[in-house]
Amino acid sequence: MWTAGSVCVAYLGKRWHQGRGQAGGGSVMLWAMFCWESLGPGIHVDDFRYHSTPSEVLWSLCLNGQCCCYCCCELQVGQGEFSQVHNLLPDVSDAVRFHSCSHHWILSDSMQNLRHAATEAFQRLGLKQRHMGYQELGELDGVETPQPQWFHTLQVRRLRAQRGRSNSDPLGGKNFQPEFQWNTGLQFGTANSYLNLEKLGEGAYATVYKGISRINGHLVALKVIRMKTEEGVPFTAIREASLLKGLKHANIVLLHDIIHTRESLTFVFEYVQTDLAQYMIQHPGGLHPWNVRIFMFQLLRGLSYIHSRRILHRDLKPQNLLISYLGELKLADFGLARSKSIPCQTYSAEVVTLWYRPPDVLLGSTDYSTALDIWGAGCIFIEMLQGVPAFPGVADVFEQLVKIWRVLGVPTEESWPGVSELPNYKAEWFLHCKPQQFRDVWKRFAQLPYKTEDLAQQMLTMIPKERISAQDALHHPYFNTLPLPVMQLRDTVSVFKVPGVRLETEVNDIFSPNRRMKSFLMPQGKCW
């Protein structure tokens, strides 16, 4: 426990890779600079944690119970490792970022400068230099009891920062300029405020890059949309932006900023480390049932939110479900699907998969509704448990339908009134497929309590009207084992804020096959 004066620079000159040979490939020095100046004097620090593991460094500093740390790192290693470090930083309170005028984000700068600055600051604070590094934080004394007014500034500013965080007007319409100056003088909404790091992928109408904001050091995903001279802005981009601007939810990807130039349009999204497709590749053979429950809960939470706003996602698939390092699941890629005709073929050669499409839409129905997304979520549910897609059709709509009939049985006018009037319905489909128990088709269900199968069955109901809604699914007994507070969370709060919600270590991991044996050695809060 210690309090800081005007500026406290904690220098932890620890080579974090010390004791693990040359694995780091270079020396990584981490410097934490806690800039209190603008936060008012005497912020109370009640917890300081420093986690170091072979693959990552995680620092967190609890200020007034809120995780809020400021970290400067200087590295002499590759960009990849840098981002790893950054990604693992806890959700740093924006307030600190906004208010720390003396904040520096130093990327491969000379180490000398930093050492200099730190030494100076330490001298100002009257800290003694020790034999190898500087005085350890834990040994600092002069503890004062916390005063309520210390916390005041922090909380007030935190609220303000939270509100305006996510669109192209990150300051919420207020002019913060006179209050504090950005070091770099960079603005939101301009291209040179972001630095491209690497290409992450290419879609039908856009290319996605990983980038870093030069304003506040956040990692971002930059979706650069190609503009066609004859057609202007692609309609998918318009839909995506106009829909996402109205959506603020912990399970929806956050749109930070929009940059438009004459030639291109760039959407700046929050950076999320991986997606469910990659996660399932990394952990083959089905995921941990507990993790599936957490992912499903978040997926349904996101869907329930957008459905309550009369928005359909229409293109659910594991690639569009982003997963953060904590395990937070976020819906992404809005507006890529059309409303009346879901695209079979995009402009590129890539064929949009039919695997997650419900039978009514495959049969040519166009008056679909929220039940469309529920079917996709149900398919993803089974894929997560089983490790393989639920209905992996290969060729066309008809083969896809046959895959579904094999499990659910061929619909008849008795079992599904009105089915014969759908455009793609063919009377000659008498394959004699009887409805089957899910546990006979997908073996994982047999090993799990019945309520798992029951939820899947309710999501994968043939008749769209009878499919469970996202809101009802959240109250299904399957989720009873989650801690109760997850049901009462505010929209913007992640389920991982609830104590007791965290991912279990997956049984299979292709990157570290021995991980399971030593998992008890890992610090808590780590996932994979």
Place this chain on the structure above:
Amino acid sequence: MENNSTAAGDSSNETKTHFRVCRFIIETGVKLGMRSVPVATACSLYHKFFQTASLQVYEPYLVAMSCIYLSGKVEEQHLRTRDIINVCHRYFRPGSDPLELDEKFWELRDSVVQCELLILRQLNFHVSFEHPHKYLLHYLLSVRSLLNRHAWARTPIAETAWALLKDSYHGPVCVRHQPQHLALTALYLALHTYGVQVPAGEREWWQVLCEDITKAQIEAIMTELLQLYDMEAKCT
């Protein structure tokens, strides 16, 4: 394109210009085969744009063309720029041939596309609107069940309410009021036009359909709607 707008900053002149341009959007929309909701979106985009922009700076008919194009994208009823340009050309010069695909045409098309981006920027990408149409449909169904079957068959309530709603897009009513309120007022006005009484229970029928509206609000929106019909007499 011809510019019908007068340079004078007189607000009544501006209102007239906006009325004419909206008439142009609606007519063009009909000629292009657009459904009601995309036309409504085009008008809302136009009104939203000129809430903050000045008529002296932007050519309203160009903005209107881009609004039509943009609304086709937003509502997923895709239109081709060439169709829009040709239909608009015919509007200003009735009986003329379609434009040649020459330099002038490409320039015009580029301005429409550029203006689309301008609208997106001006509106900050808030281009999805909730329209009163679906509410009106819902209210009509409810009111029909309350009314005598013969009274409903005798009077064109549904058609009148629908027409009133479509006409309301000539003015900025659509961006000033909630969609529910607008739908309710259109129905209210239609019922009054034909003197049809809805049996009242403990509460008025409109209070049952829409809980947060007051009589004063209905009357205020009604006045705005009636002013639009006065405007029509002045503009045509």
